[in-house]
Amino acid sequence: MEKTWNNRAWFMVLPVLVLVAFSAVIPLMTVVNYSVQDTFGNNEFFWAGSEWFQEMLTSARFWEAFWRNLAFSGIILAIEIPLGIFIALNMPKSGWGVPVCLVLMALPLLIPWNVVGTIWQVFGRIDIGLLGYGLNAFGLDYNYVNDPIDAWATVVIMDVWHWTSLVVLLCYAGLVSIPDAYYQAAKIDGASRWAVFRYIQLPKMNRVLLIAVLLRFMDSFMIYTEPFVVTGGGPGNSTTFLSIDLVKMAIGQFDLGPAAAMSIIYFLIILLLSWVFYTVMTNYDAE
Amino acid sequence: MARIDLDHIRHAYSPNATKPEDFALKEVHHTFEDGGAYALLGPSGCGKTTLLNIISGLLHPSHGKLLFNGRDVTNLSTQERNIAQVFQFPVIYDTMTVYDNLAFPLRNRGVPESEVDRKVREIIKMIDLESWAKRRARGLTADQKQKISLGRGLVRSDVNAILFDEPLTVIDPHMKWVLRSQLKQLHRQFGYTMVYVTHDQTEALTFADRVVVMYDGQIVQIGTPAELFEKPSHTFVGYFIGSPGMNVLPVTVEGTRAKLGGQIIELPGAPAADGQGQVELGIRPEYVRVGSEGIPVQIRKVEDIGRHKVVRAAIEGKEIAAILTEDEELPANPHVRFDPAGINLYANSWRVNVAETGRRA
Numbered sequence: 001m002e003k004t005w006n007n008r009a010w011f012m013v014l015p016v017l018v019l020v021a022f023s024a025v026i027p028l029m030t031v032v033n034y035s036v037q038d039t040f041g042n043n044e045f046f047w048a049g050s051e052w053f054q055e056m057l058t059s060a061r062f063w064e065a066f067w068r069n070l071a072f073s074g075i076i077l078a079i080e081i082p083l084g085i086f087i088a089l090n091m092p093k094s095g096w097g098v099p100v101c102l103v104l105m106a107l108p109l110l111i112p113w114n115v116v117g118t119i120w121q122v123f124g125r126i127d128i129g130l131l132g133y134g135l136n137a138f139g140l141d142y143n144y145v146n147d148p149i150d151a152w153a154t155v156v157i158m159d160v161w162h163w164t165s166l167v168v169l170l171c172y173a174g175l176v177s178i179p180d181a182y183y184q185a186a187k188i189d190g191a192s193r194w195a196v197f198r199y200i201q202l203p204k205m206n207r208v209l210l211i212a213v214l215l216r217f218m219d220s221f222m223i224y225t226e227p228f229v230v231t232g233g234g235p236g237n238s239t240t241f242l243s244i245d246l247v248k249m250a251i252g253q254f255d256l257g258p259a260a261a262m263s264i265i266y267f268l269i270i271l272l273l274s275w276v277f278y279t280v281m282t283n284y285d286a287e
Numbered sequence: 288m289a290r291i292d293l294d295h296i297r298h299a300y301s302p303n304a305t306k307p308e309d310f311a312l313k314e315v316h317h318t319f320e321d322g323g324a325y326a327l328l329g330p331s332g333c334g335k336t337t338l339l340n341i342i343s344g345l346l347h348p349s350h351g352k353l354l355f356n357g358r359d360v361t362n363l364s365t366q367e368r369n370i371a372q373v374f375q376f377p378v379i380y381d382t383m384t385v386y387d388n389l390a391f392p393l394r395n396r397g398v399p400e401s402e403v404d405r406k407v408r409e410i411i412k413m414i415d416l417e418s419w420a421k422r423r424a425r426g427l428t429a430d431q432k433q434k435i436s437l438g439r440g441l442v443r444s445d446v447n448a449i450l451f452d453e454p455l456t457v458i459d460p461h462m463k464w465v466l467r468s469q470l471k472q473l474h475r476q477f478g479y480t481m482v483y484v485t486h487d488q489t490e491a492l493t494f495a496d497r498v499v500v501m502y503d504g505q506i507v508q509i510g511t512p513a514e515l516f517e518k519p520s521h522t523f524v525g526y527f528i529g530s531p532g533m534n535v536l537p538v539t540v541e542g543t544r545a546k547l548g549g550q551i552i553e554l555p556g557a558p559a560a561d562g563q564g565q566v567e568l569g570i571r572p573e574y575v576r577v578g579s580e581g582i583p584v585q586i587r588k589v590e591d592i593g594r595h596k597v598v599r600a601a602i603e604g605k606e607i608a609a610i611l612t613e614d615e616e617l618p619a620n621p622h623v624r625f626d627p628a629g630i631n632l633y634a635n636s637w638r639v640n641v642a643e644t645g646r647r648a
Contacts, residue, residue, distance in 0.1 A: 179376060179378075181374040181375070181376055181378050182378050184343075184345050184365075184372070184374065184378075185372070185374060185378040185436070185439075187344075187345070187364075187365040187366060188343065188365055188366070188370065188371065188372050188392075188440075189391055189392040189395055189439055190366045190392055190395040190396050191391070191395050192395065195391075195395065199380045199382060199383065199391075200380065203380070203381055203382045
C-alpha cells in the first residue's frame, strides 16, 4: 500500500504530548533538577552534581529503610500469595455463595488507605481498641506504640487484611476460567487433589499470579499511608519504610536535594526489581 | 475391554424429577458389545453426553444400573471404572512434556517407572508423536493435543472402554479425516470398546459399526449405517440422517394405497395399519424420481451442489426434496414418482412394517 506522508499529522499527537509533559515529564524533571542542585532558600540554586546521589547511596539511613522495606514486601508476599490462592481454591464456584464471597472479598479493596490505617490504629490501641485491649486482657503484652515487633505485626496484618482480597480475586478469576473437562480428565487419569492443583490449577493461575505478585510487590514497596497513620514510622525508625523516610526528608526536613536524589534512586529500584520479577517469571513460564 | 450393559438407565439433573420431561435421559436399556465401535448420534441436548458421562462415572444415574462385563459399577468412581475419555476440547497438562502427559495416568496409579517407560514409548509411537516426546505439550496443534488425550487413555492397558465426546469439533476438516481413520485402525488392531458421541452424521456413519441415534432423551434407533438410511425407524432418524433428510408427508392409507391430498400413491404392500393416530409416508430424496409422469409438483428451487442437484418442490402444498443427477434435466412439466423400494410408513412417528404385522421395526 502506498503511504501518504504528511508531517502535519504530528500535530495530532500534540495534545497527548502536552498531557504527558504536564503529568509526568515536567514533574519528573523538576525532581531531576532538584537532585543535582543545592539551595539555601531564596530561590537560589547551586550546581551540586552527583553529590546528593553519593550521599544517598552511602547513607546508612537510606539502606536501613531499604532493607526494612524489602523485608516488609517479602513478608507480605509470602503471606498474601499462598493465603490468596488457598482462599480462592475454597471459594464456591456456583450458587448464591459466589456473589456473597465476591462482595466480601471486594470490601477491603474499596476502603481508602488512610481509613484502613485509622481503623487499625484504633483497633490496635491498648486503651480503647478491641484488638489491643483484648490481647492485653488475655495477658499478652501487646503495644504497637512501644514495641517494634508489635508495630511490625500490626502493619503486616493490616496489609494482609487490606490486600489479600486482590490476590484472591485474581486467582479466582484464573480458577473459574478452567473448563470442567480438565477436572474430569484428571479424575479419569486418577490424579490426586495435589496433582490437580500442581498440574491444572497452578499452571492456569500462572499469569494472574504474575500480575498479583507484581502489583503487590510494587504497591508494598511504595507503602506509605497505612503505616504512617498507624505508627508514624515508629517506634524509633522501626517501621520507617522508604516512602515515609522520603517524606520526612523532603517535607519534614526540607532537604530537597537529597530527597530528590532519593526519589530517583527509589524509582529506579522499583523499576529494576519489577523488571527482574517480570523477566524471571515470564521466562519460567515460557520455558 | 468390556461389554457395557445399560440397565434401564434414567437420569434427571434435578433431584425431584417425576414428569418424563424432567428427565434428560428418559430410559435407556441397551448393551454395548465388547470390542464394538459405537456412535451416539443426535442433536444438541438429546442426552448423548449425559449418557456418556454416566458410562464414565462423571454422572450418577438417577435410576438404573450400569454393568461392565456383568459387574455392577453404578456406584464406582470414574477412576475405579477404568475407562478413558477424550473430550471435545483437548485436555492436556501444558506444563508437562508430551512424554509426561502420557505417563501421568500410570504414575498416578503407582505403576513402576520401567513399566511406565515401556508403555509410554509404545503409545507415543502409536499416536505418531515420537519426535515431540521431550517437548512441552502446550506448543502442539489441536489435533496433536487431541492425540495426547487419546494416548492418555491408551497407555492404561486394562481400560474397559474408550469414550469420545465430540472429539473432532476443534480439528481442521482434513485432519478430522486423518484422525478418524487412525481411530478406526486402532479399533481394528486392538479391539477396544469405543463409544463415540457426535452430532455429525458423517462422523458417526464412517466411524461406527453400529450407530445409536438419540432424540429427546431416548434411543430411537440402533443400527448399521445402511439400516439407518434405508429403514429409519422414527421420522426423526429419517430427517436427521441424510442430506437433505427424508421427506415426510401426511397420508391416509387404504389397503395398499396411500392418499396424499387428492393423489394416490401405490405402496409396496398393505401396512398392518391400526388406523390410529397420524400416518405419514417417508421417502428419501434419493428415491423420488422426477420425470414427466406421476404426481404433478411445483418446483421452488434447484440447488446445484456439484455431484448432484437438490430439487425443492411442493407436492399437494407440502414441501418435498428430490435428487437429480448432474446430467438429468428438469422436464418442462415436472411430475414425481416414488420408488416403492424407498417407501416407509410411520404411525405416530414410528415406522410400521409394510405387508407385515404392524409393530415397530
